[in-house]
Amino acid sequence: MGILPRDFYARNTVEVARDLLGKVLVHGETAGRIVEVEAYLGSGDEAAHSARGLTPRTRVIFGPPGHAYVYLIYGMYECLNIVAEPEGQAGCVLLRALEPLAGIEVMKQRRGNKALCNGPGKLTRALGVTWENYGADLTTGPLRVEDWGYQPGEITVSARIGISVSAELPLRFHISGNPHVSRP
DNA sequence: GAAGTGATATCCT
């Protein structure tokens, strides 16, 4: 239990993604168990932002692991990624769904009493994550990932959602039968 | 099922 060490993130992106299931994302008063993630690699993954090259927007993905990569999509929604791989290697894990654990009342207020965390955009709104958290260190800051001793059950591997290229790659991981995933 | 939203990247002048 406790905050995950940086070594946890300095590994193959797919391994990090799988191991993140069951861990807990904490931001201030709110916390949620990670139940669904997607892996985005560097080279060879056309769906990843990093595949378009190193830009001011994507530079964090190429930086040291254990940091947050937050980006604004479709004008209104932020998506939260966790940087993996050793520094210099591109790779990140997109958090798609959480199971709310703490600060649920706060989330309900922010979300208008609707579904809380079953989607990337909703997830960030519920936890209050914004692009101001871009580049935040997840091993030290108010935004962090902890191990609360949960053992994820069976893990389902499937294709990623909502993308147009490399969509057939089995890089989405979620906890089987969990009602909080974005798509059963 | 369709539209809407704003930052980025990639063309154009």
Added chain:
DNA sequence: GGATATCACTTCG
């Protein structure tokens, strides 16, 4: 330097 095409989604009809 300016315009437009793109986008890993959500909400509303």
